[in-house]
Amino acid sequence: MQWEDMRKYIDSIQLGVGRDQVYWGLNGNGRFSTKSMYKWLENPLSGCHFRWIWKAKIPLKIKIFLWQLSQDVVLTRQVMKERRWPGDPKCSFCDNTESSRHLFFTCPVAKVVWRCVGMAL
Structure with missing residues (x-):
């Protein structure tokens, strides 16, 4: 659609x-x-590969967080940078790019936390 066609179409809309x-x-x-x-x-969600999240016997806010984590939309520095945030996308702890995977699983600090949780169980 050309500019003039678009203008005519918009002008023809009756409010x-x-x-x-x-x-x-x-x-x-x-x-x-x-x-x-x-x-x-x-x-x-229909066709969702993460149906287990919605069926889990956990609070809804945790389900929503797990779904966001699985979709890589948790507001990490990397995601915010993709949304034109002017800050540094590097992790505050180790200077790697802060993605969801990094923040919760591969960051050295996250690994220590997971080890502590594992020992506490």
Whole structure:
């Protein structure tokens, strides 16, 4: 689509005169509720390879965190850098790039923490 075609298309859009309103589609009355959001979040994702996360008998906030970790969207320095954060993407502990994998598993400090947790179990 060329610029002129796009301009004509946008100009042809008819806007209604009524007030705009927000509609929440996850429940029948159109209003947001935390209950409807939690209910939606607890439903298994179709085709998800991480279905075990949603079926686990753990708090929802932990499920959400594990899903974020599995999708590599936890706000690490690397992810923030990809989102145009001006800071340094290096780990504060060891100077490697701070990815989710690094922060929780391969960083020397994370390895010490995992060893301590393992001994405490």
